[in-house]
Every structure is written in structure tokens, then in C-alpha cells.
Amino acid sequence: MASGPIVLVLGGGAREHAIVRALERSPQRPRIVCAPGNAGIAREVGVVTSLDPCDPEAVCAFAREHRAELVVVGPEAPLVAGVADALSAAGIPCFGPGREGARLEGSKAFCKEVMLAAGVPTAAYSVVTEPEAGLAAIERYPVVIKADGLAAGKGVIIAADETQARAALEDLLVAHRFGTEQVVVEEHLQGEELSLLALCDGETALPLASAQDYKRIFDGDEGPNTGGMGSYSPVPGVGDERARAICAAVHQPVLEELARRGIPFHGVLYAGLMMAPDGGFGVLEFNVRFGDPETQAILPRLRSDLLALLQSATQPGGLADAAAHGLEWDPRSAVTVVLASAGYPESSRSGDRISGLDGLDGQVEVTHAGTADDDSGSIVTAGGRVLSVTALGTDAAAARAAAYAGAERIEFDGRQMRSDIALRAT
Ligand SMILES: Nc1ncnc2c1ncn2[C@@H]1O[C@H](COP(=O)(O)OP(=O)(O)O)[C@@H](O)[C@H]1O
Numbered sequence: 001m002a003s004g005p006i007v008l009v010l011g012g013g014a015r016e017h018a019i020v021r022a023l024e025r026s027p028q029r030p031r032i033v034c035a036p037g038n039a040g041i042a043r044e045v046g047v048v049t050s051l052d053p054c055d056p057e058a059v060c061a062f063a064r065e066h067r068a069e070l071v072v073v074g075p076e077a078p079l080v081a082g083v084a085d086a087l088s089a090a091g092i093p094c095f096g097p098g099r100e101g102a103r104l105e106g107s108k109a110f111c112k113e114v115m116l117a118a119g120v121p122t123a124a125y126s127v128v129t130e131p132e133a134g135l136a137a138i139e140r141y142p143v144v145i146k147a148d149g150l151a152a153g154k155g156v157i158i159a160a161d162e163t164q165a166r167a168a169l170e171d172l173l174v175a176h177r178f179g180t181e182q183v184v185v186e187e188h189l190q191g192e193e194l195s196l197l198a199l200c201d202g203e204t205a206l207p208l209a210s211a212q213d214y215k216r217i218f219d220g221d222e223g224p225n226t227g228g229m230g231s232y233s234p235v236p237g238v239g240d241e242r243a244r245a246i247c248a249a250v251h252q253p254v255l256e257e258l259a260r261r262g263i264p265f266h267g268v269l270y271a272g273l274m275m276a277p278d279g280g281f282g283v284l285e286f287n288v289r290f291g292d293p294e295t296q297a298i299l300p301r302l303r304s305d306l307l308a309l310l311q312s313a314t315q316p317g318g319l320a321d322a323a324a325h326g327l328e329w330d331p332r333s334a335v336t337v338v339l340a341s342a343g344y345p346e347s348s349r350s351g352d353r354i355s356g357l358d359g360l361d362g363q364v365e366v367t368h369a370g371t372a373d374d375d376s377g378s379i380v381t382a383g384g385r386v387l388s389v390t391a392l393g394t395d396a397a398a399a400r401a402a403a404y405a406g407a408e409r410i411e412f413d414g415r416q417m418r419s420d421i422a423l424r425a426t
């Protein structure tokens, strides 16, 4: 029986399932509770479906009542809602930044301003409140237009010409499509995207292994954006040393800039980068939490004790030792393939029975997102992204083959998956 620290994990996606699994591997034998969790997480640890992770009072009351020694926040919404602020006021260690730090993700304009102050390489930009001012700020096409607020991955438009730019600016600033008052107009960068996440303790940023995700629904990066259809780790050419160099130029200065402003950042600082062919790079955005689906590919490779790292990150300077020694990684590659339901991303169909979850190869790890138990005890679809299927392999090609072999065995009506995840790494 687990007898170690009581840990509350907030969220209910495959990312949180991967976090729960990694915490369970801790030699501290934590007792984990997840809210709201999902059907897959509920098979492994306790879940509390009635707790709203975005209600700071309710989360504090629950954490206090159950004597949680650590709260790990998965998604951004609870952070933006101030859950970490409420927990720290109550003296409960929380892995995840307060509301001010979460503005890095919640406001693209704030994010750009912090990067500029911190000297982090990023695309040239202007912040505008009127379409005409936006058009006047454009020097060449394509240009990138970003709503200044959380927009569920739909607030970024790459405009090929003036007609498209005008339409986007009017949609955001006149029709107020995402309720934003301002937009960021920025230079379009070329290259390959990279996700580099770092654990932060307010002072020190400690990079995790590199990863890449796939946001579009169809092969070849076609079709609408999704929450993420797959990922892999590590990215060829971005090993430990390169990750540390990028972190020193990107995450560390941002962390220090926030600290100068009196914003201690404890949690994951996730940089979305564009890597140019010449080796240069620019930061596209920051997120303030673990990435989904990157986490499903990164954490199965982590050999260090995730629980100890997250505990340390809640203390100012707590990660200094870990940063000096570096993290331990499984040298193998990991590939994650996401299975989505019929209609996704425009809609999602619920209630399709899922088969093939039992008897998968031992090297295949399935994490749940939109799943539920039906009345007969079968697992059915209950959301857009349904499952993540991850496999390790000696190289990306082997991991990819194993992940797809596992994914093919899991069936449900309307199942959607991309067939080209990690192909570029092989
Ligand atoms: N300056 C840029 N140059 C080229 N592509 C960009 C740029 N900014 C964003 N993008 C593209 O748009 C996507 C979404 O932008 P991002 O800033 O990550 O916003 P969000 O994830 O909040 O939707 C990126 O993953 C990238 O593909």
C-alpha cells in the first residue's frame, strides 16, 4: 500500500494520466487523488469528479480536508483562475504558477513584453487595438495575428495577404470573437517547431527532454487545429546539452524577469520555439503548464523521481541540486499517437464502445482523456481526444512502429488518428 505524501492532481486528460503514472513510479509511494480525473485514471488512483479544479475555494478546502502535501495543476484554466494563489495563501505547496505568472499564457501581449524585457529571441511585433493600426504595422506577408487571450488554440491566424489580415483583424477587434481588446501582429518565422519544457522553482529553470507535437487533425499538417494529435521525444539534434543551452537563453531569463517583477514562478514554463535551419531560434509563445500531448511522450522517459522534483519546485531555489546534477532519462525514444473520436475537432461523438485496451504489448502505455464507463461496464468515448498511445523504442522508428501497432489494436467507431506522427524523426 502507498503510504507516502498525499498528492492532489488537478485535471482529467491524458496529460494528467501521464503525470499520475509518473508520480506513482516515485519511491516515496505517494497517495494520489485526481480531480476530476477520467475513466482510465479512476482505474489506478482515487478520483473526485465533483471537485471543480477551477474553483480556488473548493480546491483549498478539499486539499486541507484531505491533508494534501502537494497539489499538481495540469491545465492552465485553474492557474488563470487563481488556484495556485489560493493554495499558497493557505500554506499548501502547489506545483503551478499564480495568476500573475499564468498571464504569460493568458495574454500574448504580456508574454511578448516579458520576452522583450528579458532579452529572449522572438519575432518582431506590435500590439494594436484597431484594424487600421494593425494593417499599418504589417511589413510583409505572411504575417501572424494573435488574439490576446486564451482562445483554445483558435486565436492565431497566419494571414497570406492584406485581405486575410483585414478579415482577421476585424474578426478579433470589431466582432470581438474571443472577447479580446487587443491583438499581437508579429513577424512570421520559418523553421521547425520545438517544445521545450522546464521545471521552475522561482529561481532556477531545469529543462526536460525536448519534444515535438502535431496540432493539425490530418496527415501532412493539414486541416484545422486540435488539442494535439501526437508527439515524440527527444527531437533529433536537441539532446540534453542543446536543451540546456536553449533553456539558459530562454527560460532562465524569463524566470529572472518575472522574479524582478515580484512574480515567483513555480511550475512548468513551456516554450514553443521555431528552430531556423541556420540554428537560430525564436520563441513563439509560452505556456505555464505541462504540454498535452508532449507530456505523454516525455514523462515515460524520465528516470528521476518526478514527485521529488515537483516538491522541490514549490520551494524557492529548491531545484538547484537537481539542476547541478541534471535529470536522468531513458535513452530510448518515445512516440505518442492520439486517438480522437468521430467529428473531432468540430465536435466529438460520445458513447462509442472502445475495444482492444486489454492485452496490449507491455511496452505500450495507454493514457485516457475523453473516456467514460457505460452502464454495462465497457469503456466508451466521451470527448474529442479519447486516448494517447505511447511506446518506447531504441530509436524513433522503433518507437513509432510500436506505438502504431498498439494504436491499431484499439478500435471504436469513427476513430481518427494521424499516420505520420514522428515520421520526420525517423
Ligand atoms: N511568429 C510565428 N511565425 C510562424 N508561425 C507562428 C508564429 N506564431 C505562431 N505560429 C504558428 O501558430 C501556432 C499557434 O501559435 P501559438 O503562439 O503557439 O498560439 P496558441 O498555441 O495559443 O494557439 C504555432 O504553433 C505556430 O505553428
Ligand SMILES: [Mg+2]
Pocket (backbone or CB within 6 Å): 272, 285
Ligand atoms: Mg501553441
